[in-house]
Amino acid sequence: MRIGLSGGIGSGKSTVSLLLVELGAALIDTDAIARAIAQPGGIAMPAIAEAFGTAAIGPDGGMDRARMREIVFGDRDAKARLEGILHPLIGAECERLAAEAHASGRPIVFDVPLLVESRRWRAIVDRVLIVDAEPDTQVSRVMSRSGWKEADVRAVIAQQAGRKLRRAAADAVIFNEGLSLAELSSEVQALWTEWMGAARDNR
Ligand code: ATP
Numbered sequence: 001m002r003i004g005l006s007g008g009i010g011s012g013k014s015t016v017s018l019l020l021v022e023l024g025a026a027l028i029d030t031d032a033i034a035r036a037i038a039q040p041g042g043i044a045m046p047a048i049a050e051a052f053g054t055a056a057i058g059p060d061g062g063m064d065r066a067r068m069r070e071i072v073f074g075d076r077d078a079k080a081r082l083e084g085i086l087h088p089l090i091g092a093e094c095e096r097l098a099a100e101a102h103a104s105g106r107p108i109v110f111d112v113p114l115l116v117e118s119r120r121w122r123a124i125v126d127r128v129l130i131v132d133a134e135p136d137t138q139v140s141r142v143m144s145r146s147g148w149k150e151a152d153v154r155a156v157i158a159q160q161a162g163r164k165l166r167r168a169a170a171d172a173v174i175f176n177e178g179l180s181l182a183e184l185s186s187e188v189q190a191l192w193t194e195w196m197g198a199a200r201d202n203r
Contacts, residue, residue: 001107001108001126001127001195001196001199002098002107002108002110002124002125002126002127003020003025003107003108003109003110003125003126003127003128003129003195004110004112004115004121004122004124004125004127004128004129005017005020005109005110005111005112005115005129005130005131006111006112006113006114006115006116006128006129006130006131006166007113007130007131007132007133007166007176008132008133008135008138008157008160008161008163008166009113009138009142009153009156009157009160010133010137010138010139010141010142010145010153011131011132011133011138011176012131012133012141012174012176012184013111013113013131014111015176015181015184016129016131016174016176016184016188017029017109017111019184019185019188019189020109020188020192021109023188023189023192024106024107025106025107025108025109025192026097026100026101026104026106026107026108026109027108027109027111028094028097028098028101028108028109028110028111029111030090030094030110030111030112030113031111031113033090033093033094034086034090037086037089037090037093038062038063038065038086039062039063040060040061040062041061041062042062042063043089044063044085044086044089045057045061045062045063047085048063048082048085051081051082051085052068052071052078052081052082055067055071056068056071068082091120094110098110107196107199110124110125113160114160114161115128115169116128116130116161116165116166116169117160117161122169127171127172127195128169128170128171128172129170129171129172129173129174129191130166130167130169130170130172130173130174131173131174131176132163132166132167132173132174132175132176132177133175133176133177134177135154135157137176137177138153138157139153139154139157172191172195174187174188174191
């Protein structure tokens with residue numbers, strides 16, 4: 001089974017993904033892949049250098065993420081060019097990792113922040129699991145975790161898919177609001193048991 005896990009910034013995706021790994025899932029984290037391929041020596045670096053020149057490259061030879069955010073902010077063509085480089089490479093790496101996980105027989109969880117925004121991703125996964133939270137909670141979690149400013153978190157929330165759209169794309173929603181970590185863990189476990197049972201019955 002291929003589970004697509006998504007949710008807004010600070011909703012609790014990473015926390016849920018680790019709980020799923022404890023239950024036996026293989027995790028494929030698309031953000032981690034995106035970071036790795038644009039690090040010094042990463043497979044995306046030659047194409048990034050060719051498309052954006054030295055302006056987008058830091059002194060260590062990796063993508064200068066802050067500079068790249070400025071370059072693509074409000075510039076659709078630049079954003080499309082960057083995505084045209086990154087997305088196929090991320091997709092190929094996901095498929096490679098998925099083949100490895102498949103060989104081990106484990107269910108696969110793809111952590112994809114922009115899953116709902118992407119038709120391609122929705123076609124790849126069997127189930128969509130959304131972690132949902134109130135915007136005020138997202139803001140306070142991200143501020144206390146990463147020290148971001150409130151306005152910056154709210155700007156990211158505004159750019160992401162709305163909660164309604166996300167919930168509409170979901171096969172299951174975990175409402176991670178007012179839950180202790182133990183309660184969150186029980187919810188994840190209950191869903192896992194249900195989905196794995198359904199997968200066994202379908203075999
Ligand atoms: P991002 O989109 O920024 O990667 P995320 O959706 O992966 O965020 P997490 O990193 O899982 O979110 O959670 C954000 C913070 O909130 C973390 O510090 C996490 O420990 C905390 N958190 C998540 N869920 C709960 C909860 N139910 N109770 C208390 N803290 C929580």
